[in-house]
Amino acid sequence: MLSVAFIRDNKDLVLKRLAIRNFANAENIIDNIIELDAKTRATKSKLDNANAESNKLSKEIGLLYKSGEVQKANLVKEKSSQIKDEVSQLRSHLLLDADQVLKMLYEIPNIPNELVPPGNNEEDNEIIFEEGSIPKLHKNALPHWELAKKYDIIDFELGTKITGAGFPVYKGKGAKLQRALISYFLDKNSDAGYEEVQVPHVINEASGIGTGQLPDKEGQMYHIGIDNLYLIPTAEVPVTNLYRDVLLKENDFPILHTAYTPCFRREAGSYGAHVRGLNRLHQFDKVEIVRVEHPNNSYNSLDEMVNHIKTILIELGLPYRILRLCGGDLGFTAALTYDFEVFSTAQNRWLEISSVSNFESFQANRLKLRFKNKDGKSQLAHTLNGSSLALPRVLAAILENFQTENGIRIPEALIKYTGFDLID
RNA sequence: GGAGAGGUGGCCGAGUGGCUUAAGGCGCACGCUUGGAAAGCGUGUUUAUGAGAAAUUGUAACAGGGGUUCGAAUCCCUUUCUCUCCGCCA
DSSP states (O other): OOOHHHHHHTHHHHHHHHHHTTOTTHHHHHHHHHHHHHHHHHHHHHHHHHHHHHHHHHHHHHHHHHTTOHHHHHHHHHHHHHHHHHHHHHHHHHHHHHHHHHHHHHHSOOOOOTTOOOOSSGGGOEEEEEESOOOOOOTTOOOHHHHHHHTTOEEHHHHHHHTOTTOOEEOTHHHHHHHHHHHHHHHHHHHTTOEEOOOOSEEOHHHHHHHTOTTTOGGGSOEETTTTEEEOSSTHHHHHGGGTTEEEEGGGOOEEEEEEEEEEOOOOOOOSGGGTTTTSOSEEEEEEEEEEEOGGGHHHHHHHHHHHHHHHHHHHTOOEEEEEOOTTTSOTTOSEEEEEEEEETTTTEEEEEEEEEEEETHHHHHHTEEEEOTTSOEEEOEEEEEEEEEHHHHHHHHHHHTEETTEEEOOHHHHHHHSOSEEO
């Protein structure tokens, strides 16, 4: 979330940038926040004074008792009781108002970076880069859900029996290819300096709030009611939350992590060809990269992450393009996001396989993730993350783009991980 | 799941109602000392937030939340985590 002090000092900028997101009602909420915050601080000041007075009297009472002046002590006690009423009243007002401010802050999305183009939806995203050649397929080429059936490597119906739609079962070479991709991605990320971590796949409420999934967006996560825990929608949540309530030193930067986890998303809604097969699932695998950075370096890091993902896609031989998300398509917590899409030849469409974002201090503010700067003051760090990469659509693209009449070839870079070079 | 014991600063650890934001030690930083280092000595060493140009200073925080009291690290309730024993178990 944005900090109140920032909103207070940069109101015009905040409004201008939020307009790029088409964020409705911004001015109203911002004004309310500023007003209520001023009130809150005035109350706090009164409360502080009352507490100071009460502390003083309490000390007096202690001394009076010690010197045996009980009657005098009782007089002071009465006075102190009155202040106590005032304190408890001020306190409850303060808590109520502060809570209200926080609630309003939760409603405000991150302000977009100045590179973010205006726009309403995905059609307004800017294509900024494109690379790789689109293969010519034989005339009996199939979409991946047909290929999955033909070679018996992914069983969607079986998953439906076990759990429900959107929970596929990978079989044989399909399962091995998944495992190979996970290892391959993790190795590439490690080689680039990202430290591998294994994290819980279930998170508590505080973690969900830290990275912005909670409050308000709980409907997108699976909730384990009996323990009040959530299945992770992405490794971003547990990995970034490793740094919740942490005060770093400047020389701790940069912090780079990579993690493989399954991801669980309820994603209720859409049906049809666009969500067929592997295109949209309730459970899928993903290897994530996460960085915690000094604010001066975070955009540099974002570029590094983008370049890193490029090298993976080139090595896999998948044609891809990079989009800069427009204001209307930008996620709630992000300041700038680049999406990677690979071209699925058999479906004749682009599939999103990675999303790389700088959150600036938006998550850090919720996480209380700070560092001591050169002046010895604590300052919010910047967080970033990206998929490197999401498996199902990479798998779909490989199946579709590498199909031949004799079977599906395995990209060169993966063969040492799969142990086979053809699915037939 | 059952029974018991616990959670104090970067770390160890004292503290069972008032001069305790917290003894003592370790660690760390700076200074003195030294040819240099160690030891020794001295000074300093939490965070958040308000006021102030600053020195400084008010308030809050002893796992989290609530309560008793003029006053809580200390007493009560509750949540949570850790440890020990028992049970179950890959």
